[in-house]
Amino acid sequence: LKYSEEQAKRKQLYNQIQETKGNIRVFCRCRPLSREESSNGCATVVDFDAAKDGDLGVLTGGSNKRTFKFDRVYTPKDGQVDVFADASPLVVSVLDGYNVCIFAYGQTGTGKTFTMEGPEHNRGVNYRTLEQLFSVARERSDAFTYNLSIKQTSEGSHHVPGIVEAKVDNINDVWSVLQAGSNARAVGSNNVNEHSSRSHCILCIMVKTKNLMNGECTKSKLWLVDLAGSERLAKTDAQGERLKEAQNINKSLSALGDVIYALATKSSHIPYRNSKLTHLLQDSLGGDSKTLMFVQISPSEHDLSETLSSLNFATRVRGVELGHARKQI
Numbered sequence: 379l380k381y382s383e384e385q386a387k388r389k390q391l392y393n394q395i396q397e398t399k400g401n402i403r404v405f406c407r408c409r410p411l412s413r414e415e416s417s418n419g420c421a422t423v424v425d426f427d428a429a430k431d432g433d434l435g436v437l438t439g440g441s442n443k444r445t446f447k448f449d450r451v452y453t454p455k456d457g458q459v460d461v462f463a464d465a466s467p468l469v470v471s472v473l474d475g476y477n478v479c480i481f482a483y484g485q486t487g488t489g490k491t492f493t494m495e496g497p498e499h500n501r502g503v504n505y506r507t508l509e510q511l512f513s514v515a516r517e518r519s520d521a522f523t524y525n526l527s528i529k530q531t532s533e534g535s536h537h538v539p540g541i542v543e544a545k546v547d548n549i550n551d552v553w554s555v556l557q558a559g560s561n562a563r564a565v566g567s568n569n570v571n572e573h574s575s576r577s578h579c580i581l582c583i584m585v586k587t588k589n590l591m592n593g594e595c596t597k598s599k600l601w602l603v604d605l606a607g608s609e610r611l612a613k614t615d616a617q618g619e620r621l622k623e624a625q626n627i628n629k630s631l632s633a634l635g636d637v638i639y640a641l642a643t644k645s646s647h648i649p650y651r652n653s654k655l656t657h658l659l660q661d662s663l664g665g666d667s668k669t670l671m672f673v674q675i676s677p678s679e680h681d682l683s684e685t686l687s688s689l690n691f692a693t694r695v696r697g698v699e700l701g702h703a704r705k706q707i
């Protein structure tokens with residue numbers, strides 16, 4: 379009897395560990411070759427043979443191949459619906475009281491904005507998230523009332539002060555708020571693309587929940603972050619302000635990586651204070667919060683070194699030692 383009690387305890391502990399470990403997910407998404415890359419006969423360095431198992435192969439030259447492991451791997455053929463199907467349970471958990479952070483990380487031009495915002499006719503995670511939250515809130519309206527509000531801000535080279543928190547009751551309200559935000563951004567920056575590649579674009583959805591059965595009220599937050607481009611600027615190409623800006627961005631991206639890594643490896647010290655971004659997200663990273671990072675990559679041979687650097691970053695974020703990953707070459 380004692381043994382089975384002990385076994386049950388161990389199992390419980392194991393499940394707890396699995397649960398915490400399960401709070402950080404990394405999905406890898408590869409964009410298609412652009413029309414220009416295809417017409418230039420640009421070679422592809424990624425292989426999706428085992429993508430269904432979360433394995434991504436990268437041809438690193440000659441006959442060398444490295445394999446990276448993620449919670450999901452999306453090929454260029456996978457669409458916004460496929461991606462959202464996997465993100466959706468996480469998103470909905472904000473209505474159950476969890477804080478959630480979703481990031482898109484990667485070199486500029488790899489599809490971060492495509493995944494998060496998406497084009498008008500093929501919306502990404504942000505729109506689908508809000509649509510789903512309104513729909514689940516409606517389904518649960520017998521038992522719960524949900525008040526949703528949103529706030530958009532940015533952090534980086536072109537800081538735009540956050541739009542005042544605005545209550546939203548349906549997807550149309552969301553559009554008017556976001557439109558006002560993008561107008562403000564256009565005014566604050568000469569070049570919108572420059573803005574989005576050198577700053578983190580942050581959308582926060584705040585949820586106030588009232589349980590109609592027991593009158594209990596809770597608050598939770600969902601952060602949707604299109605991170606600044608992770609590329610290293612060529613030394614000769616960056617000077618003065620631009621160099622400083624790039625250094626700040628790299629600093630904040632590595633600070634984010636350090637925080638998630640510390641959480642994944644259950645470090646006793648989580649370095650939230652090393653950047654404005656991690657400080658801002660502090661109450662939604664760690665504890666029983668849930669984190670999802672999309673690592674976005676290009677299939678092109680020209681981007682190989684940035685692709686490897688993004689995949690290394692994302693591997694580390696999952697709490698997997700890089701030394702170990704390297705041994706699998």
Ligand code: ADP
Nearest residue numbers: 408409410454485486487488489490491492493
């Ligand atoms: P980033 O935000 O990382 O700078 P973008 O989202 O602007 O990159 O994507 C760069 C280009 O690649 C855009 O023209 C975008 O439409 C296209 N693109 C990115 N990902 C995909 C995808 N999965 N399917 C089709 N086109 C994509």
